[in-house]
Amino acid sequence: MSLVLVSGRTLGQGKTRDKEKLTEGYFDAAAFVELDADDADDLGIEEGDVALLETGAGEVRLRAKTARGDSSGVAFVPMGPWANALVDDGTEATGMPEFKSVPVKVEKTDGSPTTLDDLLGE
Amino acid sequence: MTICLVSSVSVAGERTGAEVVKNVTCPYCGLLCDDIDVYLEDGEISRIKRGCGLSNAKFVSEADRIESPAVREGEELHEVSYGEAIERAAEVLREAKRPDCYGWSSCSVEAQGLGIELMKEARGSIGSTSAVCHLPSVLAMQDCGAPKATLEQVRNRADVVIYWGSNPVEAHPRHFERVTRRADGYFVKGKDRYIAVVDVRETLSAKISDEFVKVEPGGDYEALQAMRSMLQGNEIEADEVGGVPVETLGELLGRMKDADFACIFWGLGVTMSGAKHRNVEALTSLAKELNDYGRCVSVPMRGHFNVAGFGQVCTWKTGFPGFVDFTGDEINYAPGENTSVDLLRRGGSDAMLLVGSDPAAHFPLRAVKRLREVPVVQVDPHPNATTRFADVVIPSALVGIEAEGTAYRMDTVPIRLKKVVDPPEGVRTDERIIRDVMGAL
């Protein structure tokens, strides 16, 4: 299913942003995808399943959560390394990469979630 | 600084003496709340009063700190003295043909000013984290201006508030309390304001507002332009624009038109999607045009506590709000060309000095891969993803907690930051570190 990737701030990501950037707390707060309940249903994805997200820039596997409000059409990932693996580095001469409104293919996968080591190659 | 001795009751029930420092400014988000009481026991912060979840995490929780200056040899970082790390940092800048400097939103304006001087000396470029935040707002305001107001004016007067592409409950948690819903002003009570959220998802902020308007991702520009057109008396020949029913846009416009004082707070939902700075131009133009009917202002929801300060300081010093290049005989201001992600993409920078930032987490991964190919000097209080490959790491004090300074709030009002505790033994301030690197250069 094709959705639109939107990355952004959350309270959890914000609380761990400064002081706990290399801890499980930050990883838990930044490494998930939040889907609209109906979209998740259509995709056969339940809370806690692993979803594969793929854009023109890359792919990541993330634990899925379902949104409490209307989030139809949107795959929300907290700002951070996991979201940014899906964002291209082109800025169309604006200086600003496209951190929101990126077309993204989402499907359920049996794979394990992508770690920071996977992303940074260590 | 006001320090009082108060009596407090410890968990065990014994009365203990605690110091309280009143009216401390929170150095976390662009709201810069300046009413925090910080309680100290044995020289350490034990708790704070009036903070939010984010400020509690910043002031009180256990912190991972960079414990010592370090220099990378092979795969490993080796602890060195400040003197050696600073000499190595200066060497990296000296040997580079085109060094780039990035970060600065979590530093004081005093340190930011020194950083700009350093990059002039080093003949490189400098910009702030607004490159991946509100840079489109800066560009739009340069192009077509924006009707602005202080947060106090909004609190006292605004009867209609629109949060467009912004989720203050999670990014600026006390905004509703200090400025809008729960803040009573001279002329308007908080509960009497009409508050709407325009966003692509129904966020927590949308849930507690009077109205949620769902726009499709990237649809902001069309929706805003449709509202401008309707304001000129034109009829829109479509049922929906930007995923929003035209009727809903008309009603929202009507509320703003009828308001005595409307304020549009805009966030990254506007700057980071679709038409980027053109979105902001449409938004601030709409705000301007509404002044033909009542008062309407617009304020960007700036993220880091002093990201706005960098724009101010760089403008005093160079005439431009950042993203300036000192490699030629004249200052070259070219966002989209001098911005760090663009420089990395085309191999335009051959060393990076990072002050209070984590591009490994906040740049697109492709840019991070290129960043790893150049020498990186990192000045930061905390280890982060970038520390994993930085070549020189220099620990710094937390300004606003362990050092004083000045910062600019989201509405560009300057606010003083206090020092409430000492930094870990021997740890230097950003100001001192930048001065030392300049000396070594």
Ligand code: SF4
């Ligand atoms: S809203 Fe922002 S400035 Fe105010 S206490 Fe919370 S984090 Fe600090």
